[in-house]
Amino acid sequence: MSFVSSLEKSLATSKFTITGELTPPKSASIEDLLDGAKLIKDDVVATNVTDNPTSRVVMSTLATCHLIEKQTGLETIYQITCRDRNRLALQSDILAANALGIKNILVLTGDYITMGDHPEAKSVFDLDSVQLLWAIKRMQEEGLDVAGKKLKTPPKLFVGAAVNPGLDPIEPEIIRLEKKVAMDTKFAQSQCLYDPAVLEKFMNQISHLDVKILVGITPLLSAGMAKWMVKNCPGVIIPDEMIKRLKGAEDKVQEGIKMMVEVVSEIATMGVAGIHVMVPERADLVAETVKAVKASGVV
């Protein structure tokens, strides 16, 4: 069987798949980010490249993906949000991604524009993430664009989406995931997870869906960060015990990573496909977390 990407192959053939995440620079130079990509290259199958994350302007995702792949050989997962582009721009970028050799795409609605550094800008949301997944399916399967016009060569990308197991109520999120899977979403990366019980319940609720789940893993670097996330990040549930341990720890970063290794060892048996490791602006900690998970032998 041939696979579109290494990520698809890993999800089909490996017991446990690990992806990472890089944020393009707020800079006209890619060099620092390439150093980050090199740091994690041997630890992950592929890395997400975010799309103006939290609505802040950074380098174009598409160009960043291309430069990372070309200059480091690390496979990328091209994140695309519906906030900054209408259906014309989204489709032309998807065609370009394919032409540039990018093989994976992760479709997101996108944070709202007032949350970032250009709060006065006009947001787009011509499509929502489910509609963009529908558009990609149509492009890939039928060779047609959204308007029904023929594409000479259709794109061929391995398609993923996001999911948040900690939301309350959870049923709308499950229904949304059902819609995404119906649009040929093959993998879903989750919001940061700290409470394995939350995931266990969620995995039972989505057992009818044929989709590979990569669980979001972000080591907590301090008790303050943990409290901030609980207050500000939807669906993030952090057990009090973790916050206590961080407070008491001498080396908080190491304690944070250790707790993530423990979480991974618990969730590894829950039918998940792997983990997605995210540490904003800290590729070194992505590498360190993955190495700790692998060294522990839990996966």
Added chain:
Amino acid sequence: MIITEKKTLEEVKESLKTSKKVFILGCGTCATLAQTGGEEQVKEMAQLLSDKEIVGTVVAETPCDKRLLKRDIRPVSEAINAADTVLVLSCGVGVQTLAELTGKIVIPGLNTKFLGMTERIGEFYQRCRACGDCILDETGGICPISRCPKGLLNGPCAGHMDGKCEVDREKDCVWVLIYKRMKDLGQLDKFREFRKPRNYQISTAPQQIVRSSSK
């Protein structure tokens, strides 16, 4: 109704900087109900602009209806003619209708905010965006176009928390409201349906309706 909000007095004064003789026109319909352009607010504005010569005031019944506005300004036409500027306390439609009718320099005294529901005096909530393609039958009678900042059509984004929206934690996530309402109504099957991208062609500005029977 159309919900309006008063511009600050500083902004109004800045717009009237070069004006000497000012006529003030209010709105007897939406702006009266919103307490932004009724008899009381017109009177108050006349007092606040004490450094200008206020040549006259009127609250027109419905300034957005050209026929009614024409009728209501006829008795004050001399005063309007004497004014160099008309300050209009209505939505943007009334401001433009007055300009079209009189050719005068017009200054808006209000900002037009949204199509809204009045909860009680001074409390208004956006309920419609005049998108031109009503889908309230598909969403439990709750509008995601006007009440979800992203205008999502296929359920909530993953930004809701305690039922509140990621953009403003004081406001309800409308898709959580829609989910709960449709669940109560036994309409979750409809909630699950995929909604295709919207057709924005039908709402290209400027919109107009000219029924053949009115030609």
